[in-house]
Amino acid sequence: xxxxxxxxxxxxxxxxxxxxxxxxxxxxxxxxxxxxxxxxxxxxxxxxxxxxxxxxxxxxxxxxxxxxxxxxxxxxxxxxxxxxxxxxxxxxxxxxxxxxxxxxxxxxxxxxxxxxxxxxxxxxxxxxxxxxxxxxxxxx
Amino acid sequence: xxxxxxxxxxxxxxxxxxxxxxxxxxxxxxxxxxxxxxxxxxxxxxxxxxxxxxxxxxxxxxxxxxxxxxxxxxxxxxxxxxxxxxxxxxxxxxxxxxxxxxxxxxxxxxxxxxxxxxxxxxxxxxxxxxxxxxxxxxxxxxxxxxxxxxxxxxxxxxxxxxxxxxxxxxxxxxxxxxxxxxxxxxxxxxxxxxxxxxxxxxxxxxxxxxxxxxxxxxxxxxxxxxxxxxxxxxxxxxxxxxxxxxxxxxxxxxxxxxxxxxxxxxxxxxxxxxxxxxxxxxxxxxxxxxxxxxxxxxxxxxxxxxxxxxxxxxxxxxxxxxxxxxxxxxxxxxxxxxxxxxxxxxxxxxxxxxxxxxxx
Numbered sequence: 001x002x003x004x005x006x007x008x009x010x011x012x013x014x015x016x017x018x019x020x021x022x023x024x025x026x027x028x029x030x031x032x033x034x035x036x037x038x039x040x041x042x043x044x045x046x047x048x049x050x051x052x053x054x055x056x057x058x059x060x061x062x063x064x065x066x067x068x069x070x071x072x073x074x075x076x077x078x079x080x081x082x083x084x085x086x087x088x089x090x091x092x093x094x095x096x097x098x099x100x101x102x103x104x105x106x107x108x109x110x111x112x113x114x115x116x117x118x119x120x121x122x123x124x125x126x127x128x129x130x131x132x133x134x135x136x137x138x139x140x
Numbered sequence: 141x142x143x144x145x146x147x148x149x150x151x152x153x154x155x156x157x158x159x160x161x162x163x164x165x166x167x168x169x170x171x172x173x174x175x176x177x178x179x180x181x182x183x184x185x186x187x188x189x190x191x192x193x194x195x196x197x198x199x200x201x202x203x204x205x206x207x208x209x210x211x212x213x214x215x216x217x218x219x220x221x222x223x224x225x226x227x228x229x230x231x232x233x234x235x236x237x238x239x240x241x242x243x244x245x246x247x248x249x250x251x252x253x254x255x256x257x258x259x260x261x262x263x264x265x266x267x268x269x270x271x272x273x274x275x276x277x278x279x280x281x282x283x284x285x286x287x288x289x290x291x292x293x294x295x296x297x298x299x300x301x302x303x304x305x306x307x308x309x310x311x312x313x314x315x316x317x318x319x320x321x322x323x324x325x326x327x328x329x330x331x332x333x334x335x336x337x338x339x340x341x342x343x344x345x346x347x348x349x350x351x352x353x354x355x356x357x358x359x360x361x362x363x364x365x366x367x368x369x370x371x372x373x374x375x376x377x378x379x380x381x382x383x384x385x386x387x388x389x390x391x392x393x394x395x396x397x398x399x400x401x402x403x404x405x406x407x408x409x410x411x412x413x414x415x416x417x418x419x420x421x422x423x424x425x426x427x428x429x430x431x432x433x434x435x436x437x438x439x440x441x442x443x444x445x446x447x448x449x450x451x452x453x454x455x456x457x458x459x460x461x462x463x464x465x466x467x468x469x470x471x472x473x474x475x476x477x478x479x480x481x482x483x484x485x486x487x488x489x490x491x492x493x494x495x496x497x498x499x500x
Contacts, residue, residue: 002191002195003191030191030195047226048226049194049222049225049226049227051191076221076222076225079218
């Protein structure tokens with residue numbers, strides 16, 4: 001089932017990495033769009049039908065916490081699944097994000113299989129044999 | 141001018157492109173088979189779940205979708221809300237007749253779906269359903285979806301209660317008859333929620349399958365100041381009460397001593413419909429004459445036009461919903477065409493117009 005994904009991160013290279021990992025993971029992606037912060041993400045949601053969001057926590061303009069709070073306050077997106085991608089330095093804010101209804105989190109660095117397994121679980125997909133995942137693995 | 145010429149050359153009518161969204165393979169097969177017999181309909185695809193449906197809607201651009209309200213992984217309502225936001229397309233809701241699903245189907249209409257079809261069950265055969273399916277797809281293909289209607293955001297000025305009670309003090313012998321089809325559930329909601337408890341008795345025909353009419357009346361009852369219920373045979377038509385004709389039966393107005401009551405009865409389809417607006421309006425013309433006020437609202441076809449003309453000829457005031465506020469401007473157009481209509485007004489203006497007429 002192809003899912004439309006929104007990646008929110010202020011680092012362009014990180015967005016690229018996440019997209020690449022998603023590709024490798026074998027999780028079935030439909031449309032994939034990127035935003036540099038929460039504000040941009042909210043704007044993108046107006047015109048894109050998104051099934052799943054992968055978001056950084058620390059970002060300029062509107063951080064991940066402000067973003068998920070805005071989603072929960074909007075009827076159109078109150079149940080949109082959000083997964084945070086976090087580093088050690090975000091740890092203190094992670095609980096806050098989870099309390100606001102995040103579906104899960106992934107710590108950097110992460111493995112493709114880890115991301116696939118979490119996203120499949122969230123979307124109620126059976127985590128079968130991935131299409132494009134190679135055994136070699138790769139850390140990001 | 142180019143547009144005119146283009147329109148003129150496009151006379152061979154394009155087929156209505158339909159996408160069937162249903163998790164049951166049997167339903168997808170039956171629908172495809174039944175629809176492929178129609179010359180004006182083409183099934184461009186089927187989808188077993190909302191995610192596949194989305195992909196096919198984007199790729200195949202159907203004119204109408206049929207949508208099962210209960211599907212795995214994303215319920216039909218969530219899907220419909222998103223669909224109306226990102227890729228609005230007229231949707232015919234397909235639902236079983238359970239009370240829970242009837243309510244969901246009504247909610248779907250509030251989210252922007254334009255028709256509801258009952259799944260076969262009991263005495264309601266696949267053959268019966270097929271006839272309805274084709275009719276509803278044709279009606280839906282004519283529907284105009286405006287963003288304003290979808291949100292139900294328009295809140296027309298509600299006449300104050302003082303204004304109403306003054307106008308209606310002497311009108312207990314009056315009655316209001318309304319008829320609607322495609323888009324009618326939302327249009328009737330908009331009008332009836334503005335009627336005050338002092339309103340004359342109201343009789344309503346909305347083309348809808350049985351049981352859905354029950355849920356519809358219950359829903360309106362929870363939203364309106366007046367009482368709304370599905371009509372039972374012999375119910376009196378009283379001020380502050382609206383009676384909704386039950387699906388699969390005709391409703392007729394009858395006189396009983398000094399008051400009016402309704403008769404609920406079986407009978408052949410009239411204008412392909414049961415309940416039929418014409419049947420109700422005809423009986424209203426006969427029994428209430430100039431004490432009645434008739435309103436014909438959004439819907440495909442011509443049901444109600446003839447009956448409204450009879451009402452007008454019997455001295456009743458007659459109103460038609462205008463083209464701009466109709467989801468499908470069919471029944472009101474026919475009524476206007478045959479000279480049955482006195483005033484053409486927008487949906488938001490119907491309550492005020494009724495008030496003005498009743499107080500004059």
